[in-house]
Amino acid sequence: MSKPVAVKYNTSYPSIEDLRNKARKKIPKFAFEYLDGGCNEDVNLHKNTAEIRDVELAPYYLSKHKGSNLQTELFGHVYDAPFGIAPVGLQGLIWPNSPQILAKAAKEHNIPFILSTVTTADIETISQITEGKAWYQLYHPAENDVRDDILKRLEAAQYPVLVLLSDVPSFGFRPRDIRNGLAMPPRMTLKNILQIMTRPEWALKTLVHGTPNFATLKPYMPKGLNMKQLGLFMNRTFAGRLNADKIAPIRDKWKGKIVVKGIATEADTEMCIKLGVDGIIVSNHGGRQLDAGQSAIKSMNPIIDNYKGKIKIMMDSGLRSGPDVARVMASGADFTFMGRSFMYSVAALGNEGGDHVIAMLKTQLQQVMDQVCCEQIADLPKHLIK
Numbered sequence: 001m002s003k004p005v006a007v008k009y010n011t012s013y014p015s016i017e018d019l020r021n022k023a024r025k026k027i028p029k030f031a032f033e034y035l036d037g038g039c040n041e042d043v044n045l046h047k048n049t050a051e052i053r054d055v056e057l058a059p060y061y062l063s064k065h066k067g068s069n070l071q072t073e074l075f076g077h078v079y080d081a082p083f084g085i086a087p088v089g090l091q092g093l094i095w096p097n098s099p100q101i102l103a104k105a106a107k108e109h110n111i112p113f114i115l116s117t118v119t120t121a122d123i124e125t126i127s128q129i130t131e132g133k134a135w136y137q138l139y140h141p142a143e144n145d146v147r148d149d150i151l152k153r154l155e156a157a158q159y160p161v162l163v164l165l166s167d168v169p170s171f172g173f174r175p176r177d178i179r180n181g182l183a184m185p186p187r188m189t190l191k192n193i194l195q196i197m198t199r200p201e202w203a204l205k206t207l208v209h210g211t212p213n214f215a216t217l218k219p220y221m222p223k224g225l226n227m228k229q230l231g232l233f234m235n236r237t238f239a240g241r242l243n244a245d246k247i248a249p250i251r252d253k254w255k256g257k258i259v260v261k262g263i264a265t266e267a268d269t270e271m272c273i274k275l276g277v278d279g280i281i282v283s284n285h286g287g288r289q290l291d292a293g294q295s296a297i298k299s300m301n302p303i304i305d306n307y308k309g310k311i312k313i314m315m316d317s318g319l320r321s322g323p324d325v326a327r328v329m330a331s332g333a334d335f336t337f338m339g340r341s342f343m344y345s346v347a348a349l350g351n352e353g354g355d356h357v358i359a360m361l362k363t364q365l366q367q368v369m370d371q372v373c374c375e376q377i378a379d380l381p382k383h384l385i386k
């Protein structure tokens with residue numbers, strides 16, 4: 001029998017669904033719905049997980065097995081597991097200090113943490129916590145000086161990988177957030193105040209850590225904006241579509257790796273290869289943008305068939321367990337990411353949440369590897385039942 005990964009998790013919450021249920025009870029409804037929801041009728045959200053779970057693996061029980069190794073090499077770094085933490089905006093609204101909590105856990109478990117442009121911790125703080133290991137996700141700014149200044153800060157903070165987001169040409173139509181009047185900072189309607197009053201720990205922690213704000217963007221924001229002006233500023237600064245004309249100059253300037261996130265077609269994969277991009281994350285933003293789109297795993301399959309080895313192919317959207325990571329890696333991905341799974345855990349368990357969820361996912365993945373008799377993550381595709 002192989003040696004289990006030396007990790008401990010909280011046995012009261014052995015699944016992402018347990019963490020999601022606990023999170024629902026711990027944070028105000030508007031914050032939970034912001035995290036949990038998809039867009040429009042949530043069709044894409046549900047298809048993402050369901051279609052990952054159509055993937056089946058063959059266990060070769062009678063084969064020799066020296067032990068399972070979760071380590072996975074990507075962009076010259078050997079990570080301790082083939083999954084990382086996807087960028088999530090407004091994390092401090094979901095749980096105070098959550099980007100710091102997750103960045104610290106990612107560093108300790110040696111997995112990648114991707115910092116969002118629009119989250120509540122800044123470039124420099126996260127670089128320090130992760131000792132220069134975090135990746136950065138850029139919402140492409142409308143103004144080139146803002147872009148260049150962010151790139152300068154990233155280089156100074158030694159970020160190895162820059163992730164360019166492609167799937168938000170306009171914001172997803174999200175009925176819950178529209179109903180809740182979700183804004184930054186949260187709009188203090190009577191409804192929202194009542195929701196906060198029923199979640200005292202969240203309220204107290206938010207008070208201690210201060211109102212969440214767009215930490216990385218502070219230097220570019222005029223001071224003293226009211227809520228409406230802040231909304232206009234964000235729309236003006238980050239509106240617009242990523243395209244070849246925006247990627248090419250970044251490729252010229254940025255010496256590190258470039259990943260484009262939100263790819264769903266072979267045509268866009270081909271364009272990324274032509275532009276000298278190092279990797280793509282096949283993703284539909286966790287079902288938050290195009291409800292009529294395909295599930296991420298369905299989008300990924302033809303991309304793997306035609307472009308594997310020509311560019312690193314990663315995937316997120318819908319993974320909620322170690323077996324899900326195994327299914328996606330067996331389907332040919334070079335790496336996987338998850339968004340909500342990590343945030344549910346921090347919302348449920350606070351400081352302990354980052355360590356718990358990573359330890360649990362590692363343990364679950366190790367169990368699958370032992371079960372199918374697979375020693376290396378790179379060998380998982382041999383277990384795929386076609």
Ligand SMILES: Cc1cc2nc3c(=O)[nH]c(=O)nc-3n(C[C@H](O)[C@H](O)[C@H](O)COP(=O)(O)O)c2cc1C
Nearest residue numbers: 035086087088089116285286316317318338339340
């Ligand atoms: C609440 C929330 C906020 C998000 N904010 C961002 C963001 O700022 N930048 C980004 O690239 N992706 C963002 N995403 C998408 C995630 O990076 C990732 O693609 C998605 O969560 C993966 O799906 P999963 O939640 O099913 O794992 C967000 C997702 C959620 C749930």
